Amino acid sequence: MNFDAIVIGGGPAGATAAAVLAEKGRRVVLLEREKFPRYHIGESLMPYCYFPLERLGLADAMKSSHFPKKYSVQFVNTSGKVSQPFYFFQHLQHDASTTWQVVRSEFDAMILDKARANGAEIREETTARELIWENGAVAGVRTENAGEFRAPITIDATGRDALAVTRNGWKVRDPYLNKIAIWTYYRGAARDEGLDEGATTVAYLPERGWFWYIPLPDNIISVGIVAEKEYLYRDTRDPAEIFEREIGANPWIQEHLAPGQQFGRYWVTGEYSYRSQHCAADGLILAGDAFAFLDPVFSSGVFLALRSGELAGEAADRALAAGDFTAAQFAPYGEQLRTGLEAMRKLVYAFYDKEFSFRDFLMANPALKGDLTDCLIGNLFRDFDPLFGALKDFATLPAPLAHGTPLLAAQLTER
Numbered sequence: 001m002n003f004d005a006i007v008i009g010g011g012p013a014g015a016t017a018a019a020v021l022a023e024k025g026r027r028v029v030l031l032e033r034e035k036f037p038r039y040h041i042g043e044s045l046m047p048y049c050y051f052p053l054e055r056l057g058l059a060d061a062m063k064s065s066h067f068p069k070k071y072s073v074q075f076v077n078t079s080g081k082v083s084q085p086f087y088f089f090q091h092l093q094h095d096a097s098t099t100w101q102v103v104r105s106e107f108d109a110m111i112l113d114k115a116r117a118n119g120a121e122i123r124e125e126t127t128a129r130e131l132i133w134e135n136g137a138v139a140g141v142r143t144e145n146a147g148e149f150r151a152p153i154t155i156d157a158t159g160r161d162a163l164a165v166t167r168n169g170w171k172v173r174d175p176y177l178n179k180i181a182i183w184t185y186y187r188g189a190a191r192d193e194g195l196d197e198g199a200t201t202v203a204y205l206p207e208r209g210w211f212w213y214i215p216l217p218d219n220i221i222s223v224g225i226v227a228e229k230e231y232l233y234r235d236t237r238d239p240a241e242i243f244e245r246e247i248g249a250n251p252w253i254q255e256h257l258a259p260g261q262q263f264g265r266y267w268v269t270g271e272y273s274y275r276s277q278h279c280a281a282d283g284l285i286l287a288g289d290a291f292a293f294l295d296p297v298f299s300s301g302v303f304l305a306l307r308s309g310e311l312a313g314e315a316a317d318r319a320l321a322a323g324d325f326t327a328a329q330f331a332p333y334g335e336q337l338r339t340g341l342e343a344m345r346k347l348v349y350a351f352y353d354k355e356f357s358f359r360d361f362l363m364a365n366p367a368l369k370g371d372l373t374d375c376l377i378g379n380l381f382r383d384f385d386p387l388f389g390a391l392k393d394f395a396t397l398p399a400p401l402a403h404g405t406p407l408l409a410a411q412l413t414e415r
């Protein structure tokens with residue numbers, strides 16, 4: 001079966017890429033392993049999600065949805081004391097300053113439906129087994145259960161399964177951000193009032209860990225812990241026991257969960273932050289978590305998935321127009337993503353630095369509040385040299401990870 005483009009994975013990255021390509025009149029097929037709607041973690045959006053969603057024609061659907069509106073993020077220290085909420089509208093006078101807490105099964109299905117409505121062929125319950133390489137270029141995809149699909153360009157948006165990364169040994173691990181997450185759901189737990197009802201709360205744990213507390217529709221709260229494995233598994237490996245134990249470590253979490261009832265399973269994930277050595281090869285582009293995954297403390301994942309899906313769709317369209325699918329032309333795509341990811345990664349490192357406080361940093365550098373806020377709301381693709389120049393005196397920041405360049409044909413021959 002021949003197409004202009006193949007997209008693997010129907011999450012926010014893949015569905016956005018397919019919607020963009022189909023909107024441009026390209027013959028695109030999207031292969032998705034699951035039947036939608038399907039469960040997914042990653043429920044808290046950041047303000048700049050608005051722009052790719054608007055581009056897809058979905059801003060109004062979001063505004064009229066039942067997803068709780070998120071106007072702010074607040075931080076709670078280990079004694080249970082809440083910081084002044086950080087309201088996005090204080091920095092950004094735009095509709096984008098209101099964002100949402102989403103039920104991912106519904107949110108992801110909405111974007112996939114958009115891709116379908118734009119003309120993309122959506123093949124659910126179709127698992128990609130491997131990329132088809134011919135003469136050093138990706139020429140299509142071999143599936144488990146539906147034969148082969150061929151196209152001059154393939155976008156890998158397989159999320160944390162990261163098909164191209166795992167099959168080709170391209171994974172670059174983050175030396176420090178090796179956390180695990182355990183999460184579950186509560187019905188009837190407390191919500192703050194008024195503007196803060198839909199806020200994301202990040203509540204600190206003593207050992208460089210944190211809880212997320214995310215209000216969802218139907219009186220449900222998503223609540224999870226992110227911390228070092230050694231800390232969480234110190235006396236048991238049972239996720240329910242660990243969860244119960246850690247609830248007691250933060251009074252705010254304890255009080256808010258007290259009126260609620262836990263339901264469903266406890267989820268666990270490891271293999272935290274990583275990148276792909278390459279953003280592209282001949283005939284291949286990587287997008288979303290299939291390219292890079294960063295600790296979710298600032299809710300950047302869905303935004304980076306939407307934005308990289310959009311950029312990958314555009315890059316694939318340009319390649320189709322030029323009839324040139326060589327990796328080199330995807331270098332600017334990789335560079336842009338890398339810049340945004342590295343900025344966010346530095347903030348994540350600062351967050352985990354025990355000596356660091358955003359408040360102290362801003363007291364000493366009030367002029368940088370705008371830059372810091374831009375980073376936190378997703379206005380990531382700009383120059384942050386002044387911000388990180390000053391931040392390095394307050395927190396230990398990481399050296400950039402070597403990743404994200406295209407795999408050039410010459411490198412392939414060398415291997």
Ligand SMILES: Cc1cc2nc3c(=O)[nH]c(=O)nc-3n(C[C@H](O)[C@H](O)[C@H](O)COP(=O)(O)OP(=O)(O)OC[C@H]3O[C@@H](n4cnc5c(N)ncnc54)[C@H](O)[C@@H]3O)c2cc1C
Pocket residue numbers: 008009010011012013014031032033034040041042043044045046126127128129157158159160161162163181224269287288289290296299300301302303305
């Ligand atoms: C614990 C945790 C908490 C998080 N919290 C947040 C948060 O609050 N806010 C936020 O923005 N982000 C959060 N994230 C990150 C967020 O979940 C991801 O960044 C986002 O889902 C990435 O979207 P994607 O489209 O790249 O991948 P996904 O949404 O994972 O989609 C990939 C799709 O590919 C399909 N697939 C995989 N392999 C194949 C195959 N071989 N063939 C066909 N289909 C395949 C899968 O079924 C899936 O539907 C969190 C992540 C974790 C782990």
